[in-house]
Amino acid sequence: MVFASLTFLYFFLPLSLLLYYATKNFFYRNSILTLFSLWFYAWGEPVWIILLLFSAFVDWINALIIEKYKGTQWAKWGLVSSAVVNLGLLAIFKYSGFIYENINAVFGLNLEVPEFSLPIGISFYSFHALSYTIDVYRGQVKAQKSYWNFLMCVSMYHQLVAGPIVRYAHIAHEIEHRKFNIADISAGINRFCIGLFKKVCIANVAGDLVTVFFGDTDPATKDILPADISQLTFAEGWYAILMYSIQIYFDFSGYSDMAIGLGRMYGFHYRENFIYPYISRSATEFWRRWHVSLGSFFRDYLYIPLGGNKYKPYRNLFIVWFLTGLWHGASWNFIIWGLYFGFLILIERLFLQKAFDAIPRIFSHIYLLLVAVLGWAIFYFEDSLARLGDLFRVIFGLSGNDFANDRFWQTLWANFYWMLLAFILCMPVYTFVMRKLKRYMVQTQYRTSIGTTVGVSILAFNLFLLYLATAMLVAGSYNPFIYYRF
Amino acid sequence: MKKHGREIFYYVNFGVFFGAVFILGLAFVFKPKEIVSTDEKRKLAAFPQWDLDSVAKGVYMKRVDEYIKDHFPFRDAFISHAFAMEELRGWKNEELIVFDAPVKPKKNIKKDKSNAAIGADTAMLVEEVIEDNRGLVISNGRAMQLFGGNNSRAKNYAAMVNTYYNALKDEGVNVFNVVVPSAAEFYLPQPKYKHLKEQEKRNISMIYENEAEGIKKVDAYSKIAAHKDEYVYFRTDHHWTGLGAYYAYTAFCETAGFDPVPLDKMVKKAQNKFFGSLYFYLNRNSTLAEHYDTVHYWKLPDNPACVVYRKDNMNKAIKSHVIVDAAGGYSVFLGADYPLIKMENGPKNGKSIVVIKNSYGNPFITYLVSHYEKVYSIDFRYYNGGIIDFIRENKVTDLLFINGSISANTPYTSSRIKHLMYSKNKPKTTKDKDTTASKTVKDTLK
Numbered sequence: 001m002v003f004a005s006l007t008f009l010y011f012f013l014p015l016s017l018l019l020y021y022a023t024k025n026f027f028y029r030n031s032i033l034t035l036f037s038l039w040f041y042a043w044g045e046p047v048w049i050i051l052l053l054f055s056a057f058v059d060w061i062n063a064l065i066i067e068k069y070k071g072t073q074w075a076k077w078g079l080v081s082s083a084v085v086n087l088g089l090l091a092i093f094k095y096s097g098f099i100y101e102n103i104n105a106v107f108g109l110n111l112e113v114p115e116f117s118l119p120i121g122i123s124f125y126s127f128h129a130l131s132y133t134i135d136v137y138r139g140q141v142k143a144q145k146s147y148w149n150f151l152m153c154v155s156m157y158h159q160l161v162a163g164p165i166v167r168y169a170h171i172a173h174e175i176e177h178r179k180f181n182i183a184d185i186s187a188g189i190n191r192f193c194i195g196l197f198k199k200v201c202i203a204n205v206a207g208d209l210v211t212v213f214f215g216d217t218d219p220a221t222k223d224i225l226p227a228d229i230s231q232l233t234f235a236e237g238w239y240a241i242l243m244y245s246i247q248i249y250f251d252f253s254g255y256s257d258m259a260i261g262l263g264r265m266y267g268f269h270y271r272e273n274f275i276y277p278y279i280s281r282s283a284t285e286f287w288r289r290w291h292v293s294l295g296s297f298f299r300d301y302l303y304i305p306l307g308g309n310k311y312k313p314y315r316n317l318f319i320v321w322f323l324t325g326l327w328h329g330a331s332w333n334f335i336i337w338g339l340y341f342g343f344l345i346l347i348e349r350l351f352l353q354k355a356f357d358a359i360p361r362i363f364s365h366i367y368l369l370l371v372a373v374l375g376w377a378i379f380y381f382e383d384s385l386a387r388l389g390d391l392f393r394v395i396f397g398l399s400g401n402d403f404a405n406d407r408f409w410q411t412l413w414a415n416f417y418w419m420l421l422a423f424i425l426c427m428p429v430y431t432f433v434m435r436k437l438k439r440y441m442v443q444t445q446y447r448t449s450i451g452t453t454v455g456v457s458i459l460a461f462n463l464f465l466l467y468l469a470t471a472m473l474v475a476g477s478y479n480p481f482i483y484y485r486f
Numbered sequence: 487m488k489k490h491g492r493e494i495f496y497y498v499n500f501g502v503f504f505g506a507v508f509i510l511g512l513a514f515v516f517k518p519k520e521i522v523s524t525d526e527k528r529k530l531a532a533f534p535q536w537d538l539d540s541v542a543k544g545v546y547m548k549r550v551d552e553y554i555k556d557h558f559p560f561r562d563a564f565i566s567h568a569f570a571m572e573e574l575r576g577w578k579n580e581e582l583i584v585f586d587a588p589v590k591p592k593k594n595i596k597k598d599k600s601n602a603a604i605g606a607d608t609a610m611l612v613e614e615v616i617e618d619n620r621g622l623v624i625s626n627g628r629a630m631q632l633f634g635g636n637n638s639r640a641k642n643y644a645a646m647v648n649t650y651y652n653a654l655k656d657e658g659v660n661v662f663n664v665v666v667p668s669a670a671e672f673y674l675p676q677p678k679y680k681h682l683k684e685q686e687k688r689n690i691s692m693i694y695e696n697e698a699e700g701i702k703k704v705d706a707y708s709k710i711a712a713h714k715d716e717y718v719y720f721r722t723d724h725h726w727t728g729l730g731a732y733y734a735y736t737a738f739c740e741t742a743g744f745d746p747v748p749l750d751k752m753v754k755k756a757q758n759k760f761f762g763s764l765y766f767y768l769n770r771n772s773t774l775a776e777h778y779d780t781v782h783y784w785k786l787p788d789n790p791a792c793v794v795y796r797k798d799n800m801n802k803a804i805k806s807h808v809i810v811d812a813a814g815g816y817s818v819f820l821g822a823d824y825p826l827i828k829m830e831n832g833p834k835n836g837k838s839i840v841v842i843k844n845s846y847g848n849p850f851i852t853y854l855v856s857h858y859e860k861v862y863s864i865d866f867r868y869y870n871g872g873i874i875d876f877i878r879e880n881k882v883t884d885l886l887f888i889n890g891s892i893s894a895n896t897p898y899t900s901s902r903i904k905h906l907m908y909s910k911n912k913p914k915t916t917k918d919k920d921t922t923a924s925k926t927v928k929d930t931l932k
Contacts, residue, residue: 007554011511011554190499459499459502462499481528
């Protein structure tokens with residue numbers, strides 16, 4: 001299931017929350033949450049739910065072994081087996097096709113390429129589970145005695161399929177010490193509505209605009225209906241990757257907002273995953289703001305153990321960014337994309353950062369936006385590097401195509417206000433306004449009336465966002481035909 | 487805010503949000519579910535049947551999601567609000583071009599199993615039609631499909647008509663062919679679309695030139711062109727109007743040697759506020775909404791009776807009339823796209839005609855009943871029987887093909903009509919549960 005669907009909004013969510021808060025018993029509440037999470041997962045991935053249960057079981061057992069035999073070889077074996085199982089499943093289900101294809105290509109063989117469908121969320125929950133066993137091994141967190149509780153943490157539907165990569169250590173305390181807190185629920189609703197808006201009203205719209213220029217994959221037949229990239233005009237090429245940059249940010253951060261909001265409705269507090277990445281001034285900063293839970297995972301469990309900045313930092317950087325790229329998908333373009341950022345971070349560290357510090361800030365902003373947007377172009381063309389090449393020729397003016405055409409101007413003007421809104425929302429406007437308001441509230445005598453106004457506005461705003469998202473989701477089912485189709 | 491006040495706000499926030507969610511959720515559960523959407527011209531999703539395979543593949547869940555979307559409370563209102571908001575995202579030029587391919591075909595055209603009962607033909611047709619027009623243009627409050635035909639398709643269509651002619655010429659059957667230009671031919675803004683100017687004219691000539699000499703070619707084009715400043719095409723629909731069809735009919739009369747019935751010898755009727763297929767297809771475009779259509783139609787004083795056969799039961803003749811006021815919109819002409827209509831109450835002159843058509847032919851056919859004792863309308867998309875056999879069995883004297891230029895240039899049209907020539911299929915009779923659904927479909931339409 002996905003959050004941005006009528007099924008979730010109007011049936012799953014109210015029903016699960018109602019049953020969840022029906023008693024105060026923790027066993028009951030945890031069970032409801034687990035069962036609903038499994039339902040949520042099975043709605044999109046009915047068969048591979050077995051994999052989730054299995055993976056959670058292996059890590060639960062291993063953690064118990066690690067804790068019991070702390071300091072012995074057994075603990076080490078527990079950790080190794082947990083890593084082998086998690087990464088092994090990931091390798092089999094996500095990367096086996098890719099590995100075979102490359103072996104075939106390199107050795108000129110013709111091995112049959114296995115075709116596994118990628119189980120939803122496996123990249124997220126396997127990392128979640130892995131962080132748990134490592135933390136237990138390091139003694140940073142106690143092993144969970146109950147499989148049922150551990151399963152709840154791994155399967156919790158808020159973060160199961162698209163992150164953030166919640167760490168067990170961050171929510172361990174809340175497993176059995178959550179309180180019904182109306183302030184949390186209310187804040188969770190606000191956050192959820194914002195996330196919903198970002199996903200449905202910004203990301204989905206941007207996605208439709210991308211397909212106008214880049215073409216689309218037919219979801220029913222999996223046929224690729226690509227547009228001929230080499231025929232795009234210069235302006236169309238730039239516009240399309242800009243729209244893709246909008247889409248991917250609002251899609252992913254909207255999802256994280258919804259996850260964080262939902263977590264709070266159930267009494268969990270997840271960490272921030274996106275902190276306005278597009279206002280960064282360097283690739284280094286960008287990755288401290290973009291998908292924070294992934295970056296910190298690689299930092300804490302890979303980069304630092306490898307030696308961090310102290311021991312072979314360049315090798316470490318290469319490994320981390322190679323794997324960061326690969327984590328995003330089993331295709332060379334993702335690896336190139338990861339290494340591209342690794343390279344940028346490297347040159348920033350070597351000299352670029354110093355250079356930027358010496359000139360006005362605007363240049364570093366432009367630099368970051370440019371490299372991020374170009375990065376998304378690499379990220380987009382999963383199916384073919386040749387199409388990526390076509391795009392680069394277009395946007396760097398090497399294709400000899402026109403500057404712009406009717407289709408570009410029509411699309412640009414027809415979405416102009418919306419586009420401005422999207423740009424503005426990439427900046428911390430909300431945070432800025434709220435901070436100013438709070439500062440003002442402390443010193444003003446009209447505290448109560450302003451408070452009431454703000455409260456009512458938030459209420460109305462939430463309803464408005466819900467209405468917008470619902471209207472657009474319902475309109476998604478609008479499928480008219482010119483001829484009768486009965 | 488004081489602490490107490492804040493607490494109240496939290497509860498109210500919670501209550502309002504989940505109140506809205508609960509109310510709509512409950513409204514969905516208790517709301518009576520409709521079966522078709524006439525706006526969208528399709529069946530709405532039915533609640534899926536449970537079985538292990540469809541659950542394991544996740545198909546079942548997708549169907550439930552679709553069911554919820556298709557039957558959500560206030561669906562029409564939500565949809566029109568969403569489209570209204572879409573227009574607020576920016577501003578649109580007076581002229582709007584919609585680039586269809588490749589974005590549109592992704593919608594469940596190919597693998598729509600819920601529509602399996604209709605047969606693959608219809609699905610294929612829709613697909614082809616989407617392929618064969620080069621997008622849509624809105625200009626001056628009128629939506630137009632851009633013509634996508636070419637010479638080889640024109641020849642292909644001519645060859646199909648020739649095959650019929652050759653098979654029937656020894657039996658003395660007159661073969662007529664009418665190809666009707668589309669609105670874009672006359673109303674595309676110039677000079678911007680000058681590269682498309684008169685391309686349908688050339689294409690239709692190409693069809694006629696490639697046809698055997700004995701085939702009687704009806705020059706509908708010139709008659710319509712002469713009257714293009716009148717209301718001969720709908721603005722919001724892909725069809726021509728009853729008046730446009732009348733001019734084509736006068737061209738036919740010239741070819742066939744009839745005296746056309748003057749319009750003032752018939753009863754003129756009008757139905758206001760017709761929002762046609764292109765309006766809905768273009769997500770209820772607001773420009774088109776302002777330029778909604780009026781359906782004018784002309785009825786013979788006695789409005790001749792006829793019998794129609796529905797595709798779900800070809801053995802059952804249903805009484806109807808040539809003009810069906812209650813059907814509304816474009817369906818006033820012949821009532822609907824029936825596979826077969828028999829109009830057998832014309833003047834007793836021994837003449838009879840089979841018209842091979844799709845919906846474009848409907849208003850045209852309503853005028854023929856004054857000249858033929860028997861008029862048989864066969865919709866090539868839904869009719870399954872052999873056409874040559876039909877002509878022989880009924881001792882038909884004339885055969886007429888009528889198609890819009892876009893349809894004539896769609897490969898499916900030629901291949902389908904050719905396929906029907908000696909088809910041995912018995913007209914389909916299905917008496918399964920789908921019959922009830924189609925019945926409601928028709929009832930809704932009327």
